[in-house]
Amino acid sequence: MGCATLPPEPPPHDTGPMSAERAEALLQTLLALGVDYRYGGKSPESGFDCSGLVAHVYREAYGIELPHNARAQSEMGVRVSLSELRAGDLLFYNTLNRPFSHVGIYLGDGRFVHAPKTGAQVRVEPINGRYWIRRFDGARRIRAASL
Secondary structure, three states: OOHHHOOOOOOOHHHOOOOHHHHHHHHHHHHHHOOEEOOOOEEOOOEEOHHHHHHHHHHHHHOOOOOOOHHHHOOOOEEEOHHHOOOOOEEEEOOOOOOOOEEEEEEEOOEEEEOOOOOOEOEEEEOOOHHHHHHEEEEEEOOHHHO
């Protein structure tokens, strides 16, 4: 399965980055690929690291180029609070004893998708899980107009 299976074009960027339906369809596509984590990875063929996954999804879904670095991605778009989250927003975590060292994509319903670590595959986790809530650094909404 390749990127050709991605769902139809997203709504205009000014309505937000991703509808819940689009986010769910992208998640299903990525999970169906069985993509493994790989440090520095940026494609379904080579595997993904966290920021590579985010950059790939935004490039394929919207034609938006994001840097392949979680810290740099955390400086893009506009800040949003947990109560304002919408599907497609980026979630940032301190997982390596440094701020903004991990990133995932919010899917709605308190879940996010990310490429977690060596030996694991792209997966879904609850944002309020004990591990994640303790390491939360913030969220950003990416819109073409805010880049």
